[in-house]
Amino acid sequence: MHTTSWHSVGNSMDECIKCNICTSYCPVAEVTEAFAGPKYSGPQAERFRALDQIAAPDHSVDYCSGCRVCNEVCPAGVKIAEINARARAQMAADNGIPLRNRLLGRNELLGKAGSFAPSLANFVLHNPLSRVLAEKVMGIAAEAPLPRWSTTGTFNDWLARTKNQRLRSDKKVVYFHGCATQYYEPFIGQAAVAVLEHNGYEVIVPPQNCCGLPLLSNGEFDAAEVYHQGNLARLAGFARAGYPIVGTSTSCTLTLKEEAPELLDRHDEATLAVKGATWDIFEWLRELAETDELRTDFQPLGTDEKPFLLPYHAPCQYRAHRVGKPSLDVLALIPGMDVRESRARCCGIAGTYGYKTEKYQIGMDVGAELFDFVADQGPVEMTACDSETCRWQLEHGTHIPSRHPIEVLAAAYGLYDLEARRAR
Amino acid sequence: MIIAYALRNTHHPPVIHQREKITMISPSLSTEILVIGGGATGTGVAWDAALRGFATILVEKRDLTHGTTGRYHGLLHSGGRYVVKDPHSAVECIAENRILRRTHTHCIEDTSGFFVVTPEDEGDYPDRFLAACAETGVPCKEISVAQALRREPLLNPRISRVFEVPDGAADSFLATHATAQAARQAGARILTYHQVVGLLMDGGEGDKRVTGAVVRDTVSDETIHIRADLVINASGAWAGQIAQMAGVGVKIIPGKGVMVATNHRLVNTVINRCKMPSDGDILVPVHTVSIIGTTDEKVADPENLVITPGEVQFMLAEGDKLVPGLSRARIVRAWAGVRPLYQEGFSGDSRDATRSLTLLDHKARDGVRGFLTITGGKWTTFRMMAEKTIDRACEHLGVERACTTASTPVPGIEQGHYWLGHRLHEVEAEALQGGLVCECELVTRQMVESAARRNPTVTLDDLRRDVRLGMGPCQGGFCTYRAVGILHEIGRERHDPDFVLEGEADAEEWEVAYLQSPAQSSKGQSITAHATPGATTESALPTRSPAIDRRSPVSNPNLLLRDFLQERWKGVLPVLWGRQLKQERLDELIYLSLMNADHLPDAAAQSPMTGFYRGGDGEKKIVNGE
Incomplete structure (x- = not known):
């Protein structure tokens, strides 16, 4: 996409020294010929892109999953994944956006629609006939791990129901729940609220939009801009007042921090x-721990003889925060834990990438190194991962339940039932 | 002529010492018109002469465009730059601008151009400019600053007025190669790496006549005598040296221009300052880069041009006035060219010398018959210069033949104007990503092979001009060793005892129309079908590419590698800071540490270009071994 200012991510192409490290680490280029690699589609192709060309010069950049492994390994600081995302937006602007991508980009709308009658929605979406139809008509892979709408109400419903039980305190934190927690997994938000309140914080949950990442990934920048503006209107006041904004979805917080601005x-x-006020929840909890403000009244989840074995995968979008692995650091404080850290590059789903028929198998092939890692740990009850779509992919690829680390932490505080996924 | 050709191309066994060959009988050729100089002008002259049916030979001491043509900023002038200062030039420019868009379509990008009034450019110039455009017939429209900034977001927001003119960007390498092919198809013979070492003269004082030239093949060291009815000196900045060989004084005003290229395009429109033409006031988008130009300094020697840090800093500071922040952008390269300016009796600054063309008829001027010098002018007016030259040649040769170049397209125009995304688009459409040799400029293996087989190639730098090999951010870091390997492989394949040679079957037809097309190269498309009907058998003469001929001493891979690294290094040295310095450090690790490139065998091997790349100092080590 065209350089529009000196801040444009495209300008980072000038940092590229062509070393190829990105391409040798790219999990997608490794498993498919359809993607020539981040160096080619990023800083190289970017030199051939401009506004208003007679044709969109490239299309293979659509096979970039946006996992950001390239950014992570780049020694020169090229914002490769963002260059690719902007190129996809240019493609979308030139060629139009398929209905499927429009739908997959509209997490919030889908969530809302299904939540009117979640059981019906789940039936409509998940019966085998619909999945075959969705694949044939829309190009959404029939096997892909789509989520189920919460049948016990949204996260906001739960908040309203439990309004009188919520902690009031001088210490306040703003919680950005994201669409998945709102519509599919309200229990993640319940666990987060439980942990935050247990540490003495009042949790403010302002109305909020989708962070816009699914739209950004699918090249719909104008629509994403509307969501971003909506979130700014509701969050900027808290940020200016000095309240931390924490989130349990690593991709939502990354979007508020970096992706949307860039x-x-x-x-x-x-x-x-x-941007300055937003934290991943564990990034923020780790800060508390480092100043001895995090409560450590844990109930051991395992014993010395039989520690609680938990394979943990830090999602690529979490690694893109460049904050180390805070979940790992905090979970390590819980007695009786044996957290095994995955070194896999990516689970393969990359947001909505692995849902698409032509990319489903690529996603599964990319995820194989993570699935193999889990299998190598021997029998385990569950895995842990901070990002929702990654957890769904992980469950799909391993057939083992997966939990958000905040659920594990809440359970360790005795506030949460890790099996039933609900607050105690 | 044919016999002479065959003689010259007899394959000599590799064991013959080159020096001994000078004593062999010099082959000789004869022709009607001999053109000296393979830049835009000389090639255009050969094209025009051949189209008018003259037997024509062109000699160029290095590769086509190696001189000033290949070192200019790539602007297809609308004439706007000269409307106030040099209206005659402006009129020439706009006329030729319109013609070249038809005859050399695929060598031109239709970028359009802005003349912008920056806060530094106060005064009445903008109004004078507008009036002068109207007078000279250069189409010009004032547009709003807001509109200009929408199209070029990096443009200085403090500009007060913007005028749009039909400027364009030209690929002078491709255009000259295409013109040369058109000339060949019309029967001309183009001899590159053939240096004029003397002129053949007849007659005594007061009745001198130039009858040809003694030419040295700089690759094989053979000497050829070329007899000609008329010799045309189109050697640009070197025209004084050639004229001197005929005892004629031609005082070229060699105006050195320094240019720097950014790593990627900062603008997609040509940006000019709306003021009297000066240094560093123009920014041209050419292929993947923006070029800021230029300085104008009178120099003594057109050969070894020194670029000072001060010149580069000045250009960047001036560039900031057009695009604030330009000076902090990544700069990949700096280079200099020499304008062959000429003005009879002129003694001022080269900046003030006219840009108009000058045709010197040495019969009228100096009493020397059979000799013309064409100089001055600009790339944009090369065709017109050729036309005027051959008009005069007709007078000398006593014939009347009309010029047809303005209505004769060169091969390849069916590709349409080039556009920035063209290569990427083709690489994507044909899925050629796996075959990229130069990743920065998207040069495929087939493009390199095809360029080497289908047009004369002595060094990798020749291939650079053909396909843009090594012209991107890494400046040859990753493509040099690959390209050397490919040339070596072709050479070996040709030397394979099982490889059947049928006469000259290993040499292919000169073919440059699709040089820059990854898609066409991959299909191995030949455009012989486009050959001008009635072309003589001359055009079927095979291409001679010493770089892939194992019998030639320049096909030595170590030499090819060293030469190209040295050549790339030369242009990076003046801009060696920041991100390009990081790049060079990596390139240095690759070549000096990993490949031990400064301790390769055959250290004494030299190509005709080795000395030039080393800046005339043979002692300098390759890359930066110091």
Whole structure:
């Protein structure tokens, strides 16, 4: 996409020294010929892109999953994944956006729609006939791990129901739940609220939009901009007042921190205020732990003889925060834990990438190194991973339940039932 | 002529010492018109002459465009730059601009151009500019600053007025090669790496006549005598040296221009300052880069041009006035060319010398018959220069033949104007990603092979001009060793005892129309079908590419590698800071540490270009071994 300012991510192409490290680490290029690699589609192809060309010069960049492993390994600081995302947006602008991508980009809308009658929605979406139809008509892979709508109400329903039980305190934290927690997995939000309140914080949950990442990944920048503006309007005031904004979805928090400002080329005061105030929840909890403010009244989840064995995968989008592995650091404080850290590059799902028929198998092939890692740990009850779509992919690829680390932490505080996935 | 050709191309066994060959009988050729110089002008002259039916030979001491043509900023002038200062030039430019868009379509990008008034450019110039455009017939439209900034977001937001003119960007390498092919198809013979070492003269004082030239093949060291009815000196900045061989004084005003290229395009429109033409006031988008140009400094020697840090800093500072921040962008390279300016009796600064063309008829001027010098002008007006030259040649040769170049397209125009995404688009459409040799400029293996087989190639730098090998961010870091390997492989394949040679079957037809097309190269498409009907058998003469001929001493892979690294290094040295420095460090690790490139065998081997790449100092080590 065209350089629109010196802040544009495209300008980072100038940092590239062509070393090829990105391409040799790219999990997608390793398993498919359809993607020539991040160096080619990123800093190289970017030199051939401009506004208003007679044709969109490239299309294979659509096979970049956006996992950001390239950014992570780049020794020069090229924002390769973002360059690719902007190129996809340019493609979308030139060629139009398929209905499927429009739908997959509209997490919030889908979530809302299904939540009116979740059981019906689940039936409509998940019966085998619909999945075959969805594949044939829309190009959404029949085997792909689509989520189920919560049948016990949304996260906001739960908040409203439990309003009188919520902690009031001078210490306040803003919680960004994201669409998955709102519509599919309200128990993740319940666990987060339980942990935050247990540590003495009042949890503010302002109304919020989708962070916009699914739209950004599918090249719909204008629509993403609307969501981003909505979130700024509701969050910037808290940010300016000095409240931390924490989130349990690593990709949502990454979007507020970096992806939206960079991809949309927005560097205004409100964007920067929210960017500066946003934390992944474990990143923030680790700060508490480091100043001895995190409560450590844990109930051991395992014993010395039989520790609680938990394979843990830090999602690529979490690694893109460049904050180390805070979940791992905090879980290590719980007695009786044996957390095994995955070194796999990516689970393969990469947001909505692995849902697409032509990319499903690529996603599964990319994820194989993670699935193999889990299998190598011997029999385990569950795995852990911070990002929702990654957990769904992990469950799909291993047939073992997967949990958010915040659920594990809440359970260790005795506040949460890890099996039934609900607050005690 | 044919016999002479065959003689010259007899394959000599590799054991013959080159020096001994000078004593052999010099082959000789004869022709009607001999053109000296393979830049835009000389090639255009040969094209025009051949189209008008003259037997024509062109000699160039290095590769086509190696001189000033290949070192210019790539602007297809609308004439806007000269409307106030040099209106005559402006009129020439706009006329030729319109013609070249038809005859050399695929060598031109239709970028359009802005003349912008920056806060530094106060005064009445903008109004004078507008009036002068109207007078000279250069189409010009004032557009709003907001509109200009929408199209070029990095443009200085403090500009007060913007005028749009039909400037364009030209690929002078491709255009000259295409013109040369058109000339060949019309019967001309193009001899590159053939240096004029003397002129053949007849007659005494007061009745001198130039009858040809003594030419040295700089690859094989053979000497050839070429007899000609008329010799045309189109050697640009070297025109004074050639004229001197005829005892004629031609005082070229060699104006050195320094240019720097950014790593990627900062603008997609040509940006000019709306003021009297000066240094560093133009930014041209050519292929993947933006070129800021240029300085104008009178120099003594057109050969070894020195670029000072001060010149580069000045250009960047001026560039900041057009695109604030330009000076902090990644700069990949700096280079210099020499304008062959000429103005009879002129003694001022080269910046003020006219850009108009000059045709010197040495019969009228100096009493020397059979000799013309064409100089001055600009790339944009090369065709017109050729036309005027051959008009005069007709007078000398006593014939009347009309010029047809303005309505004769060169091979390849069916590809349409080039556009930035063209290569990427083709690589994607044909899925050629796996075959990239130069990843920065998207040069495929087939493009390198095809360029080497289908047009004369002595060094990798020749291939650079053909396909843009090594012109991107890494400046040859990753493609040099690959390209050397490929040439070596072709050479071996040709030397394979099982490889059947049928006469000249290993040499292929000169073919450059699709040089820059990854898709066409991959299909091995030949455009012989486009050959001009009635072309003589000359055009079927095979291409001679010493770089892939194992019998030639320049096909030595170690030499090819060293030469190209040295050549790339030369242009990086003046801009060696920041991100390009990081790049060079990696390139240094690859070549000096990993490949031990400065201790390769055959250290004494030299190509005709080795000395030039080393800046005339044979002692300098390759890359930066110091």
